[in-house]
Amino acid sequence: MSSHSYKRFNGIPLSILDLAPINEGSDPAQSFKHTVDLAQAGERWGYKRYWVAEHHNMPGIASSATSVVIGHIASATQTIRVGSGGIMLPNHAPIVIAEQFGTLESMHPHRIDLGLGRAPGSDQATAYALRRTLHSSPDDFPEQVEELQAYFEGNARVHAYPGEGLSIPIWLLGSSGFSAQLAAAKGLPFSFASHFSPDYTLPALHLYRSQFQPSAILDKPYAMVAVNIFAADTEERAKWLATSQQQQFLSLRRGQPTALKPPIDNIDEVWSVTEKHAVEQSLLSPATIIGTKETVKAKLNAFLEQTEADEIIVNSQIFHHNDRLRSFEIVSELME
Template sequence: MADATHPPKTVSNTPLSVLDLAPILEGQVAADSFNNSLALAQHVDNLGYTRYWVAEHHNMPGIASSATSILISHLAAGTQNIRVGAGGIMLPNHAPLVIVEQFGTLESLYPGRIDLGLGRAPGSDGKTMRALRRQTGSNGDDFPERLEELQRYFFNESDVTAVPGAGLDIPIWLLGSSGFSAQLAGQLGLPYAFAGQFAPGYMMQALGIYRSAFTPSAYLEKPHAMVGMNVVIAETDEEAKRLFTSQQQHVLRLFRNDLGKMQPPVDSMDHLWLPHEKHSVHDFLGASVVGSPETAKQQLDEFINKTQADELIVNTAVYDQTARQKSYELLAELAGLV
């Protein structure tokens, strides 16, 4: 609760970060996506955003961030101050030692600027999961054991030494869209990032679980919850809603199992979806702020007050890259970063 010494949380006193799903636009290829991501990272670095995360996905024609660690290196090399990391690495897909070595390398190259966010989902379908792992013995239930193994390598408490990696101080975040990782992050005293950008229905429950379970640790004295959300800001409500149709189309195609590249915006979605599909897309994207700066400011303050988020990580899935950068710029102005 706010008091005289703790003012209400608003967009103007909440750190802002960026979630980039590295979308591949219709008519473009992955190399174009990487150029777009680097340009955006440089832009938000100059605007004063806190961190820039990319997420591991596989077998998705419209997302280019499958080799997440390599993309992080590319982005960190092209920026100066912003933290760069994974939101996240899907730990069931990898041997923990490999991740420690990769992120130990990143931290050695870009000291003090690397984050490691970990998830327990595969980030892919079943056949891709088998192709990645060569075996399907893990369905995510062993995530706590894999996390403990990873931490032992960082702490140099294993018979195998991670070089580089052992002894390096790389912040570990747990990511989630349900209560499992929220509970675990709280018990271990780790920072927690909730995927509100696609799972708003469970958001408040998961944040409550995390805060209730939190135990102070060597990492954190008090809980730190970062909440993901979709934000599109333009000069007018109408233009922002039009830009947002690219993301609505993406989610609609996801429900139809018709994956593809990001589509240009349309003037109306009415000819594209059926009534029940419209309802499902709206539910999926429920944690979204879309509108003019004035509209966005009101909605953001309401969202932050509701969630008591310690930080926001914002996904702006906009086809036009100039408009995408402008949205982050307008958000930075609302927050008083510039």
């Protein structure tokens, strides 16, 4: 097994979620350099895993070819686990994902995680461009997961080489109750997207834990919860850094996604009262934490008490690379 020695915050591991942001005025090549730099730093600082997410048709997110990015990160690091948070399975033939992750696991043994989501990660036109048909829908997700598992187990009519016989941890990701129930029924680890769906966090975790069926993979539930953290050396700077993500959510709400914008001094100048309310609903405390090390520690503790998470994965959509590194470094200083 990989000998990655990760640290803990209050007894649980912390991990990193990276959307490989494309900054305004920059390009994906720069995003990937930053991603590798952050992954290497995260490994040094004691984070347990580093996940990238599949999104399409988004000018501010570079991780659309998720498996390729995972291979790049794993090659540039030694021990940290690298995976998908997540692969949007309805976009792909399950055998292709089995082969891609079988390839990754063969190259980087015991370091690859396969997190699966059921949303398209895009709009209808993009979903059609990816699939050439919309016959498959998120409702087919349970069958697709079953098919994918069969390739790894070698029980399918067609064989996935590489892939067959490899034990790659499969996680189900969710922002509602659907994947929580499926993860519970299949005895799989579950990761919840509190960082953009805070209202559903506790109901989804309750569903998952109360319905959990032990499996060969897990004998008890294991829940990882995502949070946004903007940590800085002053409260003012942390609040200022958070305006980049607020602008990103505002552009999504307006149906005009943009590259990640630099922070601004007064966000109230760019949104209406209604828009402000809508964005803040998605970025609600306690799943969005903004402040100094002391503030982050107190709020992360409170969030942990509330959710009883087994692991926390941190998303930080911060424009300036040095500020982003510093934010993850501050969080790592809370770990033992």
